Amino acid sequence: MKRCYYFPGCSMAATGKGYQQSIDAVARKIGLELVAIPDWNCCGATAAHTMNERMALALPARNLARAEQDGGGMEIAVACAACYSRMQYARQAVLSSPEKRAEIEAIIDMPCSGSNPVISFLELFSRPELMEAVQAKLTKNLNGLKVACYYGCLTSRPSAIARPDDPENPMQMDRIVALTGAEPVAWDFKTECCGASHQVDAPKAAQPLIHRILTNAREHGADCIVTACPLCALNLDMRQSKIMETFGGDYALPVYQFTELLALCMGVHPRDFGLHTHFTPAVGLMRNALKKGGDQA
Amino acid sequence: MSRIGVVVCHCGTNIAGVVDVERVAAEAAKLPNVVFAVTNKYTCSEPGQATMKAAIEEHQLDRLVICSCSPRMHEATFRRMLKDTRINPYMLEIANLREQCAWVHTDKEKATEKAIDLMRMAVAKVEQNKPLFTSTIPIHKKCLIIGGGIAGIQAALDVADAGYQVTIVEREPSIGGHMVMLDKTFPTLDCSACISTPKMVDVGQHPNITLMTSSEVVNVGGYVGSFEVTIKQKARYVDHTKCTGCGLCETKCPTKVPSEFNQGYNKRTAIYKPFAQAVPAKPVIDPDSCKMLKEGKCGVCAKVCPLGCIDFKDTAKEYTETYGAIIVATGYDLIPWQDLYGEYGGGRYADVITGLQFERLVNASGPTEGHILRPSDGTEPKDVVIIKCVGSRDPHKGKSYCSRACCMYSAKHAHQILEKLPGANVYIFYMDVRTPGKGYEEFYDRTRADGAVYIRGRVSKIYKENGKLVCKGEDTLLGKPVSVQADMVVLATAMVPAVGVEKLTTMLGIATDPDKWVQEAHPKLRPVETQTGGIFLAGTCQGPKDIPDTVAQASAAAVKVCGLFSKDEMETSPMISGVDQQKCCGCGFCVNCCPYKAISLVEIDAREGARRVKKTVASVNSGLCQGCGCCTAACRTGAIDLSGYTNAQILKEVDALCL
Amino acid sequence: MEECLNARSGAELANSIAARAGVKLHECYQCGKCTAGCPMAHAMDLMPRQLVRYMQLGRMEEILGSKSVWLCASCHTCVERCPHSIDIPSLMELSRQAAKARGRVGVKTVDMFSGIFMQNVKMFGKSHEALMEGVYNVTTGRFMQDMENVPHMLKNKMVGIEPHTTNNPEEIKALIERALEMGGEDA
Structure with missing residues (x-):
């Protein structure tokens, strides 16, 4: 198409x-x-x-x-x-x-x-024709799963370059993810910085950034975080257990790419896109959500 | 042979500091028909004018060129001077050596050359001048005031007290505007409603004032002295001639919607008065929420009304009247911050409110009866953050200007919170504290003494954590990022022109600045006039201001109207367009391009050789024509010409410069 | 001893950096909204607002020696919310380059990582996360950083084993060299 x-x-x-x-x-x-x-x-x-x-x-x-x-x-x-x-x-x-x-x-x-x-x-998938095409292929439902859509910096800023729908409260990913029946939460750190490569070259300075993002997502009732960037996901996912250790915190917020949620609800087997390979265990939450949501009406 | 006098003004050092005025005068003296050329230190001064008058007699001058400041400044002064002399006031030309030469150049040699050119052009033009004579138009001594806030109220009372008829047009169901919504006023802390409602009552009862609420101006024609204005009054569905304002209907109405007056913090009925002290003290039906009007069922108000005032078939009515003067007092609105400041939650948090919302929360007659309670859960806030300049001084997201009132009302809010909520903490994020008003700085001192913590810095983000609103800022005086955990945040949002003002200013033919504030004729010397004769302005329609300034300006506008009305007729400028009917081909180009609707096509009897024929030609209404000259540029046959700026005069100027 | 503001020894450099960043320094009225929203400010020795202030005063010494210019994450939160749209990320980047050109490196690890990253791209035309991390750990002597994640990566084949280069890595190498040869305007 x-x-x-x-x-x-x-x-x-x-x-x-x-x-x-x-x-x-x-x-x-x-x-x-x-x-x-x-x-x-x-x-x-x-x-x-x-x-x-x-x-x-x-x-x-x-x-x-x-x-x-x-x-x-x-x-x-x-x-x-x-x-x-x-x-x-x-x-x-x-x-x-x-x-x-x-x-x-x-x-x-x-x-x-x-x-x-x-x-x-995000822009591609939030176009009406793509949204419709996605909708048509969804067979499973994440009914009620609370997700925090995390956009990070560079799809939002600088707005003259990135041209987001809204630089402070973008909604493209929220709309796409909502197709799966998941419930995007309104939260405050959608576009806050994850620290990018400073997580490698200045980790002490950059770790609080991840902590703040996770805390705010959790505060607003999110069960997981959804991203549209491999680096954002890596920082929030791979470094999460260490962050919990450093700053205290006994919860885990699985981190997904928005396409993972779509694939899952289209009936693709989670093994086929390595859901089990996430650093923060990601399979269980999805299994439960799908069980609860069942098939798309 | 004409006898021209040329006076070159030093204007102190304003002109003489850059232009060699003596050389300009010397060059003038060399020109044909110039029989007198001098310089003068201050031409506009009393001695300066006396010198010119003497020279006119002594040298038998018949026309005069003054090389000085902009004609906008002193053309009228010099014309007045010429009235007492042998020269017709329109045999005068002014070469602008100040604004258009000395002030904009630094190279003295080149500026002097340009000044000589400007002088030569003026001399060439004045040669062609013909005496012109003013005519008069009658003045209808009735004033229209658009907007019923404190500015409109004050202006109306002043004009009416002077004995003239006034009509106030207000689009809401009651007059009062923003001021009546406020709790206390800075710096004296007197109750805003207590001092404004008596004035509202005076307006309602004044024999010279006609109040038209729920009304808007829909058409304006005419000119100073006789504006033809059409006012549309919306259907109110209540016959105010019969209604006594008993209020029974309001108690029985089953439909409840958020109250605009209380900023949505409580409900009003569908048949309602906006607030208890409304003027007129009679209800209207809001057709967008009334069940009877929307669905055809209910009608409880009609059943309970003892006087049968309810009329569900009421329709909008239009009235057309003639007014001699108009005062624009349309006020302000607050910037829609929710659309601009996503970093402050974009309206997602109920406890992030505007200063105006706070005014209702702290007001004894407000939805909380004056208890400061959080909108989200009705609890008392302990930590309150006030953020100033939200939308003001922010060219990127909001407006570049300062909204002028926010520093003071924020200090007042802090004071009220600390007074009403013992143990509460107030943090004010500011960039500068601006207190240029009587008693203002003292009030700011007092607020700090009350315990308000001022933090110099703008807040970058508000987010929610642990049930608190975290405000992230920098204390720029410490040079450290800081955060304050708040229970409630009050935003001092920018003032912007009232919604819909553009439509009105277009109708009135008056200018606005890039921010859509109504433009005054001169920022210092004509602050309450517009460029259009007979239209004045008052209050925040002209730009952000506080109540004292608004009231002062309203009274000033009233005086201007009274001055106009003190005469039965007024002189009109003779510098208007005229049509040579012989040359006019009736194409109508001029009709379309005239911004003042002053030209129309008429049919006349003409001769074509020996035959009598009907001919369509343009005709200028001398009352409407403002002498802008658009028509003369558009006229393809050269039939239309502007007295005082004829094509011949302008071509002579061009010749003087180019040949 | 108080600071004397007459000497504006860095004015030329400050103005040239501002011009290249498209910034009108006088527009900044020091409201601090930049610092307030900066995710890295807590670790900075010079607040973003202060960077602009020093530039306004024609003083680059404090900036060139700062950690801040190396810690800026280029997240653009500051410029997005700045009332005057002052492009602080560009001021930071250009100041970092000016510092580097003068042999001054405020945060060595950041400089090393960037260097290793570009070396990687130069070599393969594409970057290799694991390789980069490895070289970085060896170079900085932080052998154990992120090593806890390695077994997971290996197990799940997240470390690229298949060749991962452009068709002709020499082409990218030449490209980078051409760009660098043209130099920074300042260096």
Whole structure:
């Protein structure tokens, strides 16, 4: 039904493997054809832009250029928040002035016009035609499961680049996830920062960020957190037990990608997208929710 | 042969500091027909004017060029001066060497060259000037006031007390505006309703005041002295000529909806008076909630009304009247912060409220009878945070301006909380504390003495944790991020122009600034006038202000109206358009482009050779024409011309500059 | 001894950074909403608001020596809520680059991680999470950081074993070198 370019990003081959599998499964179900950008490269997130602006723009611009080689101007959907941000920056830089474009083209050594729009997975899936297609394929229901949709920074900010529906209280993911019968909670930390790579290079300073997000989600009654980014998920999921240890806390909030919930409710077997591979145990909550929700009416 | 005098003004150093005025005068003296050219230190001053008058006699001048400030400043002054001389006041040209030259340039040589050009243009134009004579129009001594808040009320009482007829148009069912919603007023803490309701009663009872509530202006025509205004009164479904305001209907009405007056914190009935002291003290039916009007069943009010005042078949009525002057007093609304500040919860938290909502919560006649209780659960808050500048001084999300009243009412709120809730804590996040008013700084001192904690910094986010509203800010004086856990948060939200004001200003043909505040004619010297004659302004329609300033401005506007009404007729500017019917082809271009609806097409008897024919031509209404000149630019046959700015005059100016 | 504000030795650098970030420094009225919303402020030695203040005063010394410019997570919360839309993340990034060019590194681990990350991209055209983490741990001497997660990753094949590179990694390497050769305007 819908065909677009797809930029997976480097994490998808490693910690984001489950996310990738769930994306593939959902795409197959709804007839969404995701064409990986031929010979894509790392977009440079999250290091390049702190070191050199030209490098930070050129790396993602090369991906734009590769997608353009087909002509046709097909949209490029990006599944990672950081990659999405960098690709948008690059496209807007190319479109900003002929001089900037020439500079970038000289660095990547190929033409790059910015002809192909860049969209986030959230924007893609919240379009009415995709929402309908998803709805049509849902067979199971997460009736009443309280989820905290976590958007993070870069699908929301800076709003001129990310173009969210609302930079402080985005609702795209909430609307998508609500299709499964899950109940997105209203909470305050949807767009607060998870610390990104500072969880590696400045962990002491960055750990409180995760703690605050988990606490607020829990405070607002969430049973789990849903994201649309491999890095956000990794930080909230993999580091969760350590955070509990450091800051105190005896609860666990499983972390899912929104496509995992969709896949699950489309009847895809959780093993097929590695639900059991989450760091914070994620299978039990889903099993119970599905039992409670049953089949879609 | 004309005899032209040229006076070049120093304006102290305003002009002479940049322009070599002596050189300008010397160059003027070289021009043909210029028989007198001098400089003067302050041309507009008494001695300056005397010098010119003497020169006019001595040199038998018949026209005059004054090189000085903008004609908007002193053209009228100099025309008045010429009335006592042999020269017609319109044989005068002003070259603007100040605003359009000295003030905007620094290079003295180039500025002087430009000044000489401007002077030469004015001399060339004045050669073509012809004496013009003013005419008069009658003044209908009846004033329309749009808006029944404290500004409209004050202006109405002042004009009416002076003996003139006044009509107040108010779109709500009662006059009173925002002021009557407030609890106490800073810095004196007198009760807002106690001081404003007597004025409302005076308005209701004044023999010279006609009150039209539930009404809006729907059309405005005419001009100063005789505006034709159509007012639409919405259906009220209650015959106010019979109703005594007994209130029985209100007690029996079964439909309850949130009260606008109490900011939604309690309910009113579908047949209602907005509040107890409403003027008129008679109810109306809200058609959006009345069961009878919506579903055709109920009618309890009609059954209980002892005088049979209820009329479910009532319809809107339109009235057209002539007014000599109009005062715009449409007031303000609060910025819709929920749509702009997601970081403050975007309206998701019941206990994050606006200052106006707080006024109702603290008001003895309000929904909580003056007990400060949280809207969410009706408990007393212990820790209250007040955040200032929400929407003000925020060009990114809100408005760039300061809303002027918030610093003081926030201090007042803090004082009231600390007074009414012993043991409570108040934290005020501010950027600057602005207290330029009599007794204001002292009130701020007192609030700090009461125990209010002022924290210099803007709050970045409010979120809920452990049942508290956590306000994250920076104490910029400490240089540290801080948070305060609050039970209730009061936002000092920006004032914005009242909803719908644009429609009205378009109807009235008056200008607004980029924020849609009504533009005054001059920010300092004509603060209550608009650019359109006969239309004045009062209160917050012009920009944020507090009650004292609003009332002062309302009285000022009233004086302007009384001044206008003190004469039976007024002079009109002769600098208006005229049509050469011979040349006019009746195309109607000018009709469409006239912003004042001053031109219409008329049929006249004309001659074509020996034949008599009917011909359609443009005709200018001299009362409506404001002399803007749009029509002269649009006219393809050159039939329309503007006295004082004729095509010939302007071409001479151009020639003087270019040839 | 009080600070004397006459010497504005960093004014040129501050103005050049501001110009490149598209920031009009005078617009900042120091409301502190940036610091207030900054998720990393608790760990910073110079608040985001103070960064702008020092730049307004033409003083870069305090900024170049700060930890803050290295701790900024580029989350853009500050600029999103700033009344004057002042692009503090860009000021932070450019100040970090200026510091680095002068051999000043406020938080060494952050600098190392960025370096390793880009080295990785240079080598493969794509980044390898596990490899990066490994090199980082060795470089920083924090051998045990995040190691508790390794068995889980290995078990679930979350460590990329299959080759994960662009068709021609040399192309990306050349690209990066060309970009760096053009230099930062400041360095």
